[in-house]
Amino acid sequence: MMDLLNILLSESFWAASLRIATPLIFGVLGALICERAGVLNLGIEGIFVVGAMCGWMAVWLGAGLWGGVIVAALSGGVFGLLHAILTVPLGLSQHVSGLGITLFATSVSYFTYRTALPNVSSPPRIEPFQPLDVPLLSDLPFLGPVLFQQTALTWLALLLVALVWYVMNRSALGVALKAVGDNPDSVDAQGLSVYALRIWAIVAGSALMALGGAFLTMSAFDAFFFGMVNGRGWVCIALVIFASWRPGKALLGALLFGAFDALQVRLQTEMGALVPGQVFLMAPYILSIIALVIAARSADYPRALLTPWFKGQR
Amino acid sequence: MIRIEPREQTSRAFALGVPVLAAGVALALAAIPLMAAGANPIRAYSEMLRGVFGSVFAVSEMLTRATPLIFTGLAAALAFRARLWNIGAEGQLYLGAMAAVAIGSGALDIPGLFLVPLVIVVGAAAGAAGMVAPTYLKVRFGADEVVTTLLLNFIILIFLQMMLEGPLQDPMSLGWPQSAPILDQGVLPPLMDRMRVHSGLILALVLAACAQFMLIRSVWGFKLRAVGENAAAARHAGINVKRSLFGVAAISGGLAGLAGVSEVAGLKGYLTADLSPGFGYTGIVVAMLAGLSPVGVVIAAVFIASVFVGADSMSRAMGVSSFLADLVVSMALLCVLVGGFLAKYRILRTKRAEAAS
Numbered sequence: 001m002m003d004l005l006n007i008l009l010s011e012s013f014w015a016a017s018l019r020i021a022t023p024l025i026f027g028v029l030g031a032l033i034c035e036r037a038g039v040l041n042l043g044i045e046g047i048f049v050v051g052a053m054c055g056w057m058a059v060w061l062g063a064g065l066w067g068g069v070i071v072a073a074l075s076g077g078v079f080g081l082l083h084a085i086l087t088v089p090l091g092l093s094q095h096v097s098g099l100g101i102t103l104f105a106t107s108v109s110y111f112t113y114r115t116a117l118p119n120v121s122s123p124p125r126i127e128p129f130q131p132l133d134v135p136l137l138s139d140l141p142f143l144g145p146v147l148f149q150q151t152a153l154t155w156l157a158l159l160l161v162a163l164v165w166y167v168m169n170r171s172a173l174g175v176a177l178k179a180v181g182d183n184p185d186s187v188d189a190q191g192l193s194v195y196a197l198r199i200w201a202i203v204a205g206s207a208l209m210a211l212g213g214a215f216l217t218m219s220a221f222d223a224f225f226f227g228m229v230n231g232r233g234w235v236c237i238a239l240v241i242f243a244s245w246r247p248g249k250a251l252l253g254a255l256l257f258g259a260f261d262a263l264q265v266r267l268q269t270e271m272g273a274l275v276p277g278q279v280f281l282m283a284p285y286i287l288s289i290i291a292l293v294i295a296a297r298s299a300d301y302p303r304a305l306l307t308p309w310f311k312g313q314r
Numbered sequence: 315m316i317r318i319e320p321r322e323q324t325s326r327a328f329a330l331g332v333p334v335l336a337a338g339v340a341l342a343l344a345a346i347p348l349m350a351a352g353a354n355p356i357r358a359y360s361e362m363l364r365g366v367f368g369s370v371f372a373v374s375e376m377l378t379r380a381t382p383l384i385f386t387g388l389a390a391a392l393a394f395r396a397r398l399w400n401i402g403a404e405g406q407l408y409l410g411a412m413a414a415v416a417i418g419s420g421a422l423d424i425p426g427l428f429l430v431p432l433v434i435v436v437g438a439a440a441g442a443a444g445m446v447a448p449t450y451l452k453v454r455f456g457a458d459e460v461v462t463t464l465l466l467n468f469i470i471l472i473f474l475q476m477m478l479e480g481p482l483q484d485p486m487s488l489g490w491p492q493s494a495p496i497l498d499q500g501v502l503p504p505l506m507d508r509m510r511v512h513s514g515l516i517l518a519l520v521l522a523a524c525a526q527f528m529l530i531r532s533v534w535g536f537k538l539r540a541v542g543e544n545a546a547a548a549r550h551a552g553i554n555v556k557r558s559l560f561g562v563a564a565i566s567g568g569l570a571g572l573a574g575v576s577e578v579a580g581l582k583g584y585l586t587a588d589l590s591p592g593f594g595y596t597g598i599v600v601a602m603l604a605g606l607s608p609v610g611v612v613i614a615a616v617f618i619a620s621v622f623v624g625a626d627s628m629s630r631a632m633g634v635s636s637f638l639a640d641l642v643v644s645m646a647l648l649c650v651l652v653g654g655f656l657a658k659y660r661i662l663r664t665k666r667a668e669a670a671s
Contacts, residue, residue, distance in 0.1 A: 042460070086648070089318075090655050095399055095460060097651055099598060103644035107637055114635035115351045234464040241458065278476035285465045285472075289457070296456040310318060 007266050011145040014259075018150060019220065021258030023048070025157040026212030027236035028243060028250040029164050030076075030205040036168070036245055037201035038181035038304040042098025043083045044209050045233030046105030047076045051210025053109035056217035056224045057116065059126045068218055069153070069211065076210020077203045079105045084202035088195055091308030102233075113224060123223040129153055151219045153211070158251075160208065165247040177201055181302035184309040194309055209233070231285065238288040242295045245302060253291070260287055317662045332657050333603045333610070336649035337617055343649075344642045351634045358628050365627025366620045372627070374509035378581060380612075380619035381511075382407070382590070384518035385573035386597025387604060387611035388525055393445075393566035395529065395606050396542040398559055402448065402463030403570035404594025405470035406441040410571025411578045412477060413440035415585045418578075419484075419494040426499030433500055434517070434575055441571015442564040444470065449563035453556050467594065475587050484584065493585040502580035514576030518612075521569065525608035538562055570594060599647045605654075618643055 007013050027044060034041040041047075055072030059065055079101055086097040117124065129151035132138075138148035168174040180187045180197045188194050212232070217224050239257065243249035264280040345355040366376050386403045393400035400406075418433040448462040477483075478491035486494070502513045529535035540548040541558045549555050573593055578585050600618055604610030625639035 082648075086651060090652070092651050092655055096598075096602060096647070099401065099595075100644060100647040100651060103595065103599070103640065104648060107640035107644050111347055111351075111635055111637040111641050114637055115347075118633070118635070231465065231468045234461060234468075238461045238465065241461070276476050276480060278472045278479075282469050282472045285469045289451070289462050289465050289469075292461055293451055293455045293457045296458065299456070312317075 003270055004267075007263060007270075011142055013262055013266065014142075014146040015149065016262040016265075017255060017259040018146065018154060019258070020261045021254040022150075022154045022157050023212035023215045023220070023232055024236055024239065024254040024257055025161060025251060026208050026215065027233060028239045028254055029157075029160055029247060030208030030212070031236050031240045032243070032245055032247065032250055033164065033177070033205035033208070034080075034202050035240060035305055036181045036302055037177055037198045037205075038184065038302055038307065038309075039084070039087050039198055039202055040094045040098060040237075040306055041080070041083060041101075041202060041205060041209075042095060042237070043079060043101030043105060043206065044098075044236055045229060045231070046102035046109075047079050047206050047209040048213035048216075048229040048233045049109045050075045050079055050105045051213030052217040052228060053113055053213075053224050054210070055214030056126060057113070059218060060124060065127075065129055065218060069156075069214055072210045072214035072218075073207040076213075077207040080203045080206020080209075081199070083206065084199040087308070088198045088202070091310060094306055110226060123225060125222045126218070128217075128222040129219040153215045153219045156211070157215075161247050161251045168247060178302075181304055184304055188309075188311070194311070209236075212236075235284070235288050238292045241299050242291040244295065244298075244300055257284060257287065260284055318659050319662055321658060321660055328657050329605070332653035333605060333614065333650050336653045337603065337646050339649045340642050340646035341621075343645050344638060347638060347641055348634060351638075353632050353634045358632060358634065361628040361631045362621075362624030365631075366624040370506075371509065372623070374506065374511040376616070376619050376623045377511045377515055379623050380615040381515045381518050381580070382573040382577050382593045383596060383600050383615035383618055384515075384522060384612055385569050385576060386593050387600030387615050388518075388522060388597075388608055389566045389569040389573070390598045390601035391604060391606045391608060391611050392525060392529070392538070392562055392569070394542075394601060396538045396559060396562045397545070398449065398452075398562055398566070399460045400445055400463055400563070400566045400570075401460055401598065402445060402466050402567075402594070403573070403597050404590060404592065405463070405467040406444040406567045406570035407574040407577075407590050407594050408470050408474050409444045409574065410437035410441040411574030411585050411589055412474060412482065413437045413571070414575045414578045415482060415493040415496065418496040418500040419584070420497060423497065429497065429500040430502065430579075433496075433579055434572065437575030438568035438571045441574065442568040444571070445563040445567025446560060449559055453559060471587070474585075478585065478587060482585070491587060495584040496579050500579060501583065502576065510581060512576075512580035514580035517572070517576065521572070522608045522612050529608060534561070570597070573597075596643060599643050602647055603650050618646075621646075 031041060031044055051072040054075035055068040058071035059068035063071060083097055083101045086092045087094045131149040131151055134148040138144045176187060176192055176197055180194055184194045213229060216228055239253040243253045261284045264283050268277050268280040348355045348358050366372055389403045390400060414433045414437040417436055418429060448459045448466060451457040451462055452459045475491060478493060482493045484492055484494040504512045537553050537558050540553055541555050545555050577589055582589060596618060600611055600614045603614035621642050622639045625636050629636035
């Protein structure tokens with residue numbers, strides 16, 4: 001019990017929680033934007049892979065770290081556009097299209113990586129984002145190590161939470177975006193384009209998802225591995241429901257998940273002799289399912305989620 | 315401007331032609347990555363063809379690969395017919411495989427006449443449980459089964475590793491995470507001498523035929539299709555929707571579990587954590603290519619298996635990454651999706667004024 005308390009009070013634990021939460025923050029925000037506009041994006045898992053691969057490869061080819069971030073976002077946007085075309089004007093099954101995008105994006109990434117690097121035994125490494133050592137602030141007790149020694153991408157994620165919150169709740173664009181996911185006919189009646197709003201929301205959301213992937217190869221690690229995304233995208237889909245499509249709660253959900261994952265790793269080292277390590281590895285996924293079960297009953301789904309809309313058909 | 319309008323009726327030829335066309339387009343599009351990898355596409359395609367149909371051995375390999383895909387394809391097709399999104403076939407496959415080695419690798423030393431059916435039934439039951447549980451969460455709590463089945467895949471895979479380093483580990487494996495082999499009398503016998511194709515294929519084909527018959531001809535199949543087309547209307551017509559969902563969940567999960575049984579007891583002999591290179595997910599593509607028809611699943615599984623086996627052989631001959639196969643398979647899924655749209659709707663060019671009205 002004392003051990004648990006020690007862990008929960010340690011700076012490194014909370015720093016790790018925020019670090020683990022970062023890709024999920026990007027992913028949940030991305031999924032949230034898509035779903036607010038009325039479209040489920042199950043391409044997320046594959047878009048994570050594409051972002052991780054393209055961002056890493058751009059840096060490896062000499063684009064610079066921020067160049068890599070931009071390439072990752074663009075690559076995510078491209079696959080998002082494909083999902084948008086299939087699900088918005090064509091109105092095809094969002095489930096099947098999303099899974100198709102995940103399979104397609106993953107295989108494109110793996111094929112490209114293998115073709116560019118046919119015979120490497122250990123993946124080439126890049127110089128990843130370094131923790132920002134903010135002068136003065138990083139010397140603060142507790143908050144310093146937790147907040148002010150994270151990499152720039154973690155800061156970008158936190159900034160995006162604020163930005164998405166602002167756009168959703170304080171701007172005309174946010175009103176239109178929420179309306180297009182709730183009642184597209186009303187948006188159409190006001191002379192706005194349902195298609196354009198939905199398509200751009202999916203493109204933007206997918207670009208954010210890709211940043212989640214890019215964080216993995218450019219900040220958390222320094223290389224690309226097969227299978228490195230490991231279900232993080234699916235976790236985000238569960239977290240969006242848990243967050244009831246609100247950016248603030250999305251941040252909270254991602255942080256809770258990050259904290260749980262960080263705790264799991266630490267308990268594993270403490271109690272590894274008593275319980276098989278896999279029990280702890282399983283825990284975050286089980287937690288996601290539990291969160292989903294708790295949130296599902298009261299979930300206030302965007303009303304037009306999964307429902308295609310065609311111009312001129314009521 | 316363009317306008318989208320539903321077709322009054324889709325010709326049967328068109329509906330059947332769409333998957334064939336989609337498969338062809340996906341294969342043709344593969345020329346782009348092939349050229350990007352510096353390979354001559356014509357030579358690559360002929361290597362692929364030779365790798366699948368060049369010898370009896372090649373055909374046997376292809377059918378061996380198609381066997382688990384028929385099971386997982388059926389699992390997806392039946393569930394999707396009822397609009398139950400079972401994306402968890404990968405996990406259910408491993409549940410079936412774990413159950414098979416748990417009782418088939420020495421726990422019960424009984425004659426094969428009893429052991430083989432027992433392994434099959436218990437494996438199917440384990441897979442079924444893996445789908446009934448998320449269906450319960452859906453019906454009882456409204457938890458989306460897409461997300462729960464996807465997450466369960468990861469949980470089950472970690473559970474598998476735990477079992478392979480624990481209770482299911484072969485004491486003779488020198489610490490490798492693998493199970494003890496299935497007893498000789500519990501093995502699904504091979505169909506031909508010195509070939510890997512095994513009687514799991516026969517089981518898959520029989521089940522595909524049964525599924526086709528049940529779906530089209532039985533009251534159960536009628537109810538299932540009614541639930542899938544319009545759950546509210548089905549409920550109104552007095553169909554017990556929940557019971558239908560649990561029924562199809564059990565059958566779908568059971569079929570996925572059988573994919574695991576067939577791979578372990580028919581092909582590999584023992585269980586490792588890399589038994590399936592994503593057969594569960596590929597089964598979804600198989601089902602979509604098949605237009606969710608059980609008989610179609612068999613044809614689609616043979617096509618997808620050909621792509622994988624052909625690409626493997628082409629990869630060995632020409633040094634192009636075998637991820638090409640995954641690329642073709644995913645493109646086939648997207649193509650068939652678009653093709654299904656073209657079969658249902660037509661795209662008309664209209665004058666601006668008319669479109670605005």
